[in-house]
Amino acid sequence: MLMSPQKSFLDFLNKFIPLSQDEFNQLILPCIVKRKFEKKSIITQTGEVEEYINFIDSGLVRKYYKKENEEINTQISYEGHIIHAQESFHSRTPSEYTIETIEPSELTSITYECLERIYSTSEKMQRLGRLVITSTMVLKDKWQSQLVKLTPRERFLNFVSNHPELMQRVPQKYLASYLNIKPETFSRFKHMVKEYSRKIFFHHN
Amino acid sequence: MNNAFTDIDPVYFEYAQKYIGRFMPITSEELFDLLQYCEIRRFDKRVVIVHEGEVDNYLNLVVKGLVRKYLSVGKNEVILQLATEGHVVQSEISYLTKTPSMVVLETLEPTILVSLTHNKMEEALDKLPKGERLGRLILTGMFIKKDENRYNRLLKTTRQRFFEYIEHHPHMLQRVPQKYLASYLQIKPETFSRLKALYAKGRK
Numbered sequence: 001m002l003m004s005p006q007k008s009f010l011d012f013l014n015k016f017i018p019l020s021q022d023e024f025n026q027l028i029l030p031c032i033v034k035r036k037f038e039k040k041s042i043i044t045q046t047g048e049v050e051e052y053i054n055f056i057d058s059g060l061v062r063k064y065y066k067k068e069n070e071e072i073n074t075q076i077s078y079e080g081h082i083i084h085a086q087e088s089f090h091s092r093t094p095s096e097y098t099i100e101t102i103e104p105s106e107l108t109s110i111t112y113e114c115l116e117r118i119y120s121t122s123e124k125m126q127r128l129g130r131l132v133i134t135s136t137m138v139l140k141d142k143w144q145s146q147l148v149k150l151t152p153r154e155r156f157l158n159f160v161s162n163h164p165e166l167m168q169r170v171p172q173k174y175l176a177s178y179l180n181i182k183p184e185t186f187s188r189f190k191h192m193v194k195e196y197s198r199k200i201f202f203h204h205n
Numbered sequence: 206m207n208n209a210f211t212d213i214d215p216v217y218f219e220y221a222q223k224y225i226g227r228f229m230p231i232t233s234e235e236l237f238d239l240l241q242y243c244e245i246r247r248f249d250k251r252v253v254i255v256h257e258g259e260v261d262n263y264l265n266l267v268v269k270g271l272v273r274k275y276l277s278v279g280k281n282e283v284i285l286q287l288a289t290e291g292h293v294v295q296s297e298i299s300y301l302t303k304t305p306s307m308v309v310l311e312t313l314e315p316t317i318l319v320s321l322t323h324n325k326m327e328e329a330l331d332k333l334p335k336g337e338r339l340g341r342l343i344l345t346g347m348f349i350k351k352d353e354n355r356y357n358r359l360l361k362t363t364r365q366r367f368f369e370y371i372e373h374h375p376h377m378l379q380r381v382p383q384k385y386l387a388s389y390l391q392i393k394p395e396t397f398s399r400l401k402a403l404y405a406k407g408r409k
Contacts, residue, residue, distance in 0.1 A: 067360060087352035090345045096356050119338070126337035127330070130344055134301050137348045141298050144355070145307050148276055148283050 006032075009055050009108045012080060016131040017124065027121055031114035035107045043107070044099040049092055050085035052109040059105025060169055064177075065097050073178040076102075076170055082136060102170060152181045156189045217245070217268045217319055220291045224266055228342035229335070238333060242325040246318045254318075255310040260303055261296035263320040270316025271380060274308050275388075284389040287313075287381060293347070313381065358391055366390050367400045 009032075010024050019028075033052070037043060043061065044050050054061075061083050063075040074097070077083045088095035089112060110118070118125050146155060159179055160167060166175070167190075176186035218233075221240065225231045231239075246263075248254060248270070255261045257277060265272070272294045274286040285308065288294035299306035300323060321329070330336040357366060370390055371378065377386060378401070387397035 065356075065360065072359070087349050087356075091349045096360065119341070123337045126341050130330075130337060130341040133341065133344050133348060137344065137351070138298050138301055140348075141351070145276060145298075149278055149307070 006108075008057060008080060012055060013128065013132075016135070017128045019128070027118055027125060028110075031110045031118055033109045033111070035109050037101045037105050037107070039101055039104050041101050042098060043101065044085050044088075044095055044097070046096065046098045047094045048088075050088035050095050051111055052107075053082065053084050053086075053089060053112075053115060054099075055108040056081055056083060057106040057108055059101060059107075060103040061099060061101050061105055061107075062170075062174060062178075063097050063099050071177065073174050076166065076174060076178050078166070078169070082132070086136065102174070147180055152179070152185060153189065155179045156181060156186070157193075160193060214268075217317075220268045221266060221319060224291055224293065225339065225343070228346050229339060231339075235333070235335070239329060239339075240319070242329040243319050243321050246320050248312045248316045248318070250312055250314050250316070252316075253309060253311045255296050255299070255306050255308070257307065257309050258305045259299075261299040261306050261310075262322050263318075264295050264300060264323075264326060265293065265318040265320045267292050267294060268317050268319055270312060270318075271314040272310055272312050272316060272318075273381075273385060274310050276308050282388065284385055287377065287385065287389055289377075289380070293343075297347070313385075363390075363392050363396060364400065367392060367397070368404070371404055 006024075006029070010019065010021070013019050013024070013028075034057075035043075035052075035054075037059070043054070044052075046066070056077055056079050058079055060076070060078045062073050062077075063083060063085070064071045064073045066072075075083060083099060085095035085097045085099060087093075088097075092112070115129075119129055146158070150158070156179060159175075172186060172190075173183060176183045179186070181189070218236065218240075222231065222233070222236055225236065225239075246265070250270075254265075254272065267288050267290055269290060272286075272288045273284055274288070274294060274296070275282045275284045286292075286294060294310065296306040296308050296310060298304065299308075303323070326340075330340045333339075357369075361369070367390060370386075383397060383401070384394055387394045390397070392400070
């Protein structure tokens with residue numbers, strides 16, 4: 001059975017604070033905008049003020065900035081995750097980032113204005129907002145520390161074991177840029193893992 | 206350690222009000238109520254406040270002194286923050302998720318902090334009117350600041366990073382050992398010396 005997009009967003013919020021279907025229907029649902037994008041569509045352009053916070057119902061979305069014509073990917077997210085240009089969204093200043101779909105994607109989005117309206121309804125909504133922002137900041141900080149602390153090889157192996165499915169879904173050049181690994185090194189690591197799994201496979205059979 | 210806030214040093218009060226005022230207006234009474242949840246902590250210079258692997262239980266506002274936050278990478282240290290009066294410093298991930306800290310916090314000068322434990326923070330958010338709103342806004346503000354710093358590191362040239370930082374924080378050249386500033390700005394020590402000479406020349 002297909003899960004309704006509303007349900008998966010409610011499940012996501014429930015991880016932070018228990019929310020009844022009624023509360024969700026009354027406070028949050030009226031603010032939800034459903035948005036659909038083809039693959040390789042730009043959701044938020046550099047220089048534009050981010051209007052939305054987006055929850056990914058389906059698809060795959062990346063965030064990047066440009067440095068001397070090179071695209072540096074800082075986030076790659078799929079179903080069940082939040083993606084938007086958060087600094088721009090919160091500070092109401094032009095975004096340094098572009099947000100673009102990799103696969104056809106469906107988003108559950110809420111505008112800045114509407115989110116403020118949700119916050120103003122109750123302390124509970126303020127709390128929910130704080131907890132979502134906290135978890136996003138923690139994730140981001142952890143990723144930053146990994147980029148500084150781990151070697152490229154460690155980053156690669158961590159990523160492969162935690163997100164094996166993304167190896168199939170995401171173009172290699174995006175992954176290499178996200179993990180801050182040179183494309184040639186990335187290919188070498190990938191080959192190494194393949195060889196290793198083949199050896200294990202033969203060993204077990 | 207002094208827990209009594211019955212007569213709060215006006216300087217602490219001022220820093221706290223200024224800091225919070227960045228996020229939302231707060232009256233002196235509201236601030237006073239909030240400070241009841243805090244404690245004052247004093248440290249000598251060169252004291253490690255949070256070790257790597259330790260759970261950080263405090264959110265700290267620096268009211269006097271200087272604290273550095275760094276990550277050890279092999280034998281090297283990468284400085285992530287240099288916090289002076291009016292800045293908030295802590296091991297965020299550790300504090301928020303109650304997991305061992307990846308970063309180290311160390312004072313560089315004798316330092317006084319107004320600190321809030323995790324439990325007291327939860328209590329304050331719960332009990333103070335506007336508590337949740339304030340918590341959310343401070344967190345959002347921290348997030349924005351962090352993002353801005355990341356852009357600066359990623360998008361700006363070495364030279365831009367140096368000059369913008371020195372223009373905004375001229376006193377830091379005196380207060381912080383050069384190697385720390387170089388690490389914080391991600392500039393090679395020799396390049397840093399060269400830029401500093403250039404800066405001194407420009408000012409004459």
